[in-house]
Amino acid sequence: MRAMSSAPPSFPITPLLPQIRASLAAQPRLVLEAPPGAGKTTQVPLALLDAAWLAGQKIVMLEPRRIAARAAAQFMAQQLGEAVGQTVGYRIRFESKVSAATRIEVVTEGILTRLIQHDPELAGIGAIVFDEFHERHLAGDLGAALALDVQATLRPELRLLLMSATLDGERIAAWLGAPRISSPGRSFPVRVDYPPARTQESIEHQLARVVRQALEENDGDVLAFLPGRREIARTQAVLEETLSLRERVAEGRERVRAERGVEASSDPHPRSLSQREREENLEVVALHGELSLAEQQAALAPAESGTRRIVLATNVAESSITLPGIRAVIDSGLAREPRFDPNSGFTRLETVTISQASADQRAGRAGRVAAGTAYRLWPQGKRLEPARTAEITQAELSGLALELAAWGITASSSAALPWLDPPPPGALAQARELLVSLAALDTDGRITALGRRMLELGATPRLGAAALRAPPELHALAADLLALMEARSPLRGVQARSDDFRARVTALHAWRDRRGAAARGEVDSGALAAIEQASKGWRRRLDVRTAASGVPDSHAVGDLLLHAFPDRIAHRDDGNPLRYTLANGRGVRLHENTALLGEPWLVVLDLRLEARDSLVYAAAPLDPRVLERDYPLRFSRERTLRWNDERAAAEAFDERRFGAIVLERRSVPVKPADALPALLAAVRAKGLDALPWSDHARRLRARMQALRAWMPELGLPDVSEAALLASLEDWLAPRLDGRHRLDALGAEELTQALASRLDYEQRRTLDAQAPESLLVPSGQSRRLEYAEGEPPVLAVKLQELFGLADTPRIGGGRIPVTLHLLSPAGRPIQVTQDLKGFWERTYPQVKKELKGRYPRHPWPDDPWTATPTHRAKPRERR
Structure with a gap:
């Protein structure tokens, strides 16, 4: 094998590397199960570099997250004593560090799909490794299905390796027709605690309180999982407010150690415990996908000596990246995932409860280097779903449908990919309809030239349509819109409530023109910096050299974005200036303090779905003449x-x-x-x-x-x-x-x-x-009342049934009539379907009670032989 820069570190996966090499030498597919920290991400690709079957070709490793892709490439390059971009490189969106010498290329999901679409034979690639496959991202499922199709039709010698910490290995292996290898991993005991929330306590304050508990009860650093950047920022503010924490933590740790019987003489350091703890520094670090490269590298680097870290992370820290020194994990039990609503056509990020597999993986982070503790911020009795739901079953599928069309798979074709979980037919059909409306597919479902350019651009089909239909002089603005549409709003304070999307464009341009000097409190400079980086990437792809600046024309933003959302073009109702009708027929409304009041035409970019009229979160005005020009057939x-x-x-x-x-x-x-x-x-x-x-x-x-x-x-x-x-x-x-x-x-x-x-x-x-009525023994016809699911009811005076022994039946004799037996005054006496039983058991008592009340009506001793009548006895003459 290739020489390492020094003696290679030992990982739990190391003893299994010969078995993995042997399995892939014998057959082209393999499923590898290994827990976090086993070393599979960085050790397996290196172990395969000199395999005979690879014959000097590349290994492409799919890593779902950009942070993990960079970190994995850097760690492998360090082991080889090289810089990233030599033997080991990476390619992620808008960033690439590869060279002609690169043999291991770590890529994110969209990059892999482009590689396969550009060259279905995958020339020069000998193996594809799918890391963290359990995350079941849509692009990962598509990449695996395409790779299997390539292997089955063009490249039978291509090796495919699926790796994960928490997946249904048996099901995956059966789907692939592949053997399974499992690594036991290396972990220390993790105690799981469920600290209860306090009444009306926010998640930020609960987490900050549990951070203090974790620092008191554990050595080392603390990793806290939160659903998104917003919660991370709020928690960071709460912690920094309360982190005069150093004094409290030191006192708490002394108290805990005293309770555990740790004496001062047992401390290996000559200083007293109190002095050592009071000199300890605390640092709060954020870790999420929107950080700059420098910020991500700083978050992943070890803390300085004498400093304990509190790392506030999204689920990017669940797997694939190593955070040194973690001894306690605090888990909110939440994550933010995209959810598509087919009724509205909108996809929103929703805060959802994590699966049990994710909870176990997060907890395992506390036991990487020593025994640790996991604090779960949900009730101990709460049941979680066993595993994460595949994104393909709940996502918007227009990007997938466009990739399938480029692969030659349409709604009318018989070809199909070997899916682990196939896309839902209804959502896929809706996606294809959208692509036809965007001119990415023709009416037969075949990809158009515009559709192929959308794939090359790499944006979602909607945003790709907007960018590619923009005139050249607006390409710089289109790049800004692509970056802004994919990011959270950079507006803060009062501006954050603005529903005018143009305010975000203005804020970006003001920040850019002033080179970062933005109005204090009204924008998030960090968010704008991330948006600017993305805009630079889009400008490169759109071949734009100069960034947009200043305030765009009033309709420029809407006139561009209407090509992304032709179904969300909205026109103001005549009778209500806050209500609009969308081109798809749904109703929407502006909030009372809208910045868009009076605009006759809007393109709606974000909304909160409601049963009647949905609330607009973001929109931009447009010029209706653009509709006449670009959509005459509508x-x-x-x-x-x-x-x-x-x-x-x-x-x-x-x-x-x-x-x-x-x-x-x-x-x-x-x-x-x-x-x-x-x-x-x-x-x-x-x-x-x-x-x-x-x-x-x-x-x-x-x-x-x-x-x-x-x-x-x-x-x-x-x-x-x-x-x-x-x-x-x-x-x-x-x-x-x-x-x-x-x-x-x-x-x-x-x-x-x-x-x-x-x-x-x-x-x-x-x-x-x-029948509508029945003839009773008195000679009268009495109406039957019918009710669904009930026997028919016959209300009749008791005297009219003298001589009738059995309950009448209808419906071919199958249905006994329910008799409502009435007094001479028409009041109910008895409800029965057993007339014979009534005469035998109940009539004598009824006669005794009612004879004196109705003396002019017959009350014979023997109702079986009495003459039925509906009349009273005639009055006696005096």
């Missing part, structure tokens, strides 16, 4: 029908539209052929209660539905609300034809329309087996 003129609730009538209009936005509307006469669809649509919207139901019609429908349930073999039609609404054209449309209003339909006509659902034989069967 304008249409059509005749539309609308239901007027107040008039209960159909109305017709001639409308000019942009998408779902009505630009002009003129009332026109309603044609008979036009009215019918509007009437039926009104019934569907309002429900069957909008129709003039008579009691007779309601009873007929109840009888039909009851007999359908009791005797399914008759094949009676379904007359439930859902079924009738679904079949309005069959039974109701003939009765409404030629009418403009629902109230023009009479109740009797509605009854006839319902009855038309039955043929002659079915009607006869209905009258026989689910």
Whole structure:
């Protein structure tokens, strides 16, 4: 193997390296499971460099995060005694350190996809290593599927190695058809504690309090996991407020050691414990993906002697990077992940609960160098999902759909990739529709020239469309917009509440023009510096030499971004200056203190989804003439029908539209052929209660539905609300034809329309087996009442049933009638389906109680032989 700069350090993975080399020599795929700290990220690629099957070719290692990619390349280069960019290099977005001598190239996910798309044969590449595959990023799943396709069709000798600390190794190995190797790792015991939160305590204050506890109870540094940069900044402020902490920590540590029986004589240092602890320095360090390279390197470097660190990190610190000296981990249990809402078409970063696998991996960070403690800021009884959900199942898929089209896979093609978890068909179809609207795909789903340029640019399809359709003189502004759209808002204070996206552009340009001197408290200079770095990268890709400056024209920002969001173009409603209609038909609203009041046209860039009108978080005004110029086919003129609730009538209009936005509307006469669809649509919207139901019609429908349930073999039609609404054209449309209003339909006509659902034989069967009324022994006909799911009810005076022994039955004798037996005054006496039992057991008591109250009515001793009657006895003459 290649000589190291010194004796190679020993890692838990070291004993397994010969087995890994042998496995890949024998077969081209392998799954490697190794916990954090095992050394798999940096030791395995180096161990494979001299493998015979590699034959001097490159190893490409996919690392999901930029911080980890840089750190891994730097560590491997140090082991070889070289600078990054020689044998070991890396390529991440807007940054590359590789050379002709590079044999191990660490790349992030988008870079790998571009490598495969540019050269499907992967000339000069002998192995692809997928590190931290358990994170299940969308681009990682795509890269693995493409690599498997390449291996199966073009490069059977290509080696594929999937590595992870926490994955379902058995499932992954079965999917790959590959052997599995597991490393035990090296870790020390980690005590897990669940310190309870206090009432109404914010996560920042709870974490700061637990930091103090962790510093008192443990040696070494503290690593705290928070969901995002915002929480990190707030926690850092709380800690720095309370970090006169040094004195409290020293006192607390003395108290803890005293409780554990540590005497001063056991301290190896001649100074007293109190003096040593009081001289200790504390440093609070942030670690997240938006830091500059220098800030990231400083966060990953060991602390100075005598300094203890509190590292506040996002989930970038879960794996792949080494933080020396960590002895305590504080876990908020939260992470920030993208979630796509297919109904609105918006993707938002949401704060979500982490999986159990992530919690275990975070806790393991406390046991890398010695026994440690993990403090979890959630109740001990809370159950977490076992593993992280694959991003492909919940992300916006337009980028994936464009990559598939470039690979030759369309909705109509039979080709498919070997997915571990395939993309949801509905989300993929929606993504393809968006790409067609952006002109990235043609109507047959094939990639266009613009679509290929979008892939080359490397932005999301929406932002790529905006940048590539911008005129050359606005490319510098387009680069700024790409950087700003992908970043969090740099505005602070009162400005942070502005919904005018142009304020962010103005802040960036002011910061740039003044070379960093921005209005204090109104912007985040660190965020602007990160945005400027990204903008430089986009300017290079767009071949722009000079950055934009000054205040852009009032419509310039919106006129560019409308090409990214043609479905989110919004027009102000005439009756409400805060309400807008989007081109996709949804409604949105501006908040009361909006900076955009009075703008007739907007492109909406961010919003909070709500059931009715969603709240706009960020938007920019646009010039409607750009729509006329660039989207002429989206304008249409059509005749539309609308239901007027107040008039209960159909109305017709001639409308000019942009998408779902009505630009002009003129009332026109309603044609008979036009009215019918509007009437039926009104019934569907309002429900069957909008129709003039008579009691007779309601009873007929109840009888039909009851007999359908009791005797399914008759094949009676379904007359439930859902079924009738679904079949309005069959039974109701003939009765409404030629009418403009629902109230023009009479109740009797509605009854006839319902009855038309039955043929002659079915009607006869209905009258026989689910009759509207029953003839009782008194000779009177009494109505049956039907209710869904219940037996029919017959309310009848007791005297009318004398001589009737058994309960009447209907529905082919299957359904006993529920008898509501009434007193002579019509009040309920008994509810029963057992008339014979009533006569035998209950009637004597009823007779005893009611005979005196109703003396003019018959109360025979033997109801079996008595004459039924509905009349009282005639009065005796005096």
